[in-house]
Amino acid sequence: MKAMVILVAAALGACSTMEREAPPDVVRAFRALDRNGDGYITRDEARSDDTVARAFDLADRNGDGKLDPGEFRLIPR
Ligand SMILES: [Ca+2]
Ligand SMILES: [Ca+2]
Numbered sequence: 001m002k003a004m005v006i007l008v009a010a011a012l013g014a015c016s017t018m019e020r021e022a023p024p025d026v027v028r029a030f031r032a033l034d035r036n037g038d039g040y041i042t043r044d045e046a047r048s049d050d051t052v053a054r055a056f057d058l059a060d061r062n063g064d065g066k067l068d069p070g071e072f073r074l075i076p077r
Pocket of ligand 1: 035036041045
């Protein structure tokens with residue numbers, strides 16, 4: 001039982017680490033595009049990057065009209 005708890009905790013820990021650690025080049029690209037620094041990339045901000053602009057609708061999974069870092073890092077580049 002104890003081993004099970006430790007396994008689950010380790011799995012959860014691995015997941016949250018992966019969430020937190022986007023590759024540095026993705027983080028850099030995100031910050032470069034997020035010109036007003038609000039933590040989201042709007043369609044307007046995406047316009048300066050062809051790849052992101054084209055993938056925008058696909059990447060905006062919750063349909064709020066902006067990309068958060070989690071959505072942004074799923075764009076293939
Ligand atoms: Ca922004
Ligand atoms: Ca979104």
